[in-house]
Amino acid sequence: MKEDTSPVIGIIMGSDSDWPTMRAAAEICREFGVSFEARVVSAHRTPDDMTTYAQTAMERGLKVIIAGAGGAAHLPGMAASHTVLPVIGVPVTSKALNGVDSLLSIVQMPAGIPVATVAIGNARNAGLLALQILAISDASISEKLLAFRRRIAAESRSKVVTLE
Numbered sequence: 303m304k305e306d307t308s309p310v311i312g313i314i315m316g317s318d319s320d321w322p323t324m325r326a327a328a329e330i331c332r333e334f335g336v337s338f339e340a341r342v343v344s345a346h347r348t349p350d351d352m353t354t355y356a357q358t359a360m361e362r363g364l365k366v367i368i369a370g371a372g373g374a375a376h377l378p379g380m381a382a383s384h385t386v387l388p389v390i391g392v393p394v395t396s397k398a399l400n401g402v403d404s405l406l407s408i409v410q411m412p413a414g415i416p417v418a419t420v421a422i423g424n425a426r427n428a429g430l431l432a433l434q435i436l437a438i439s440d441a442s443i444s445e446k447l448l449a450f451r452r453r454i455a456a457e458s459r460s461k462v463v464t465l466e
């Protein structure tokens with residue numbers, strides 16, 4: 303997926319093998335017309351790059367970071383420890399433990415360094431939560447979110463009718 307200039311949402315992941323999951327976050331940003339960047343950065347394999355990424359994120363204009371990782375998923379928490387930007391964690395499904403390891407690694411942060419954790423594999427919700435954070439100070443994103451909610455409500459109602 304092509305990256306935008308002046309991104310406000312940073313999407314990072316521990317490996318390119320996470321991209322099939324993480325691309326859903328990128329896709330919802332694109333749908334809402336919000337600029338993002340997507341990068342592979344690992345707390346384990348490239349710890350210096352991860353530190354630099356998180357420490358410079360705010361000065362580069364990012365407003366929210368979405369971090370996805372699987373297994374011993376330390377990336378979201380380590381990124382959060384290096385920035386006061388909100389970090390949203392996406393537990394990526396792992397082969398051995400189906401993502402429960404990823405979920406617990408991300409969600410069980412110590413007091414003081416929060417990571418907002420979404421469901422296993424739900425990068426789309428991570429993207430939506432990032433957009434909701436941006437919408438606090440951006441009325442156009444807020445309007446689009448309200449339209450999005452109206453749309454999913456209508457879809458949901460139409461499914462009820464189908465079942466009757």
Ligand SMILES: Nc1c(C(=O)O)ncn1[C@@H]1O[C@H](COP(=O)(O)O)[C@@H](O)[C@H]1O
Pocket residue numbers: 315316317318319320343344345346347370371372373374375376377378394
């Ligand atoms: N959990 C982490 C971190 C990290 O937390 O820094 N770096 C890579 N990984 C994870 O290792 C899994 C397997 O990676 P490979 O497919 O590259 O072997 C991926 O789900 C990745 O997020």
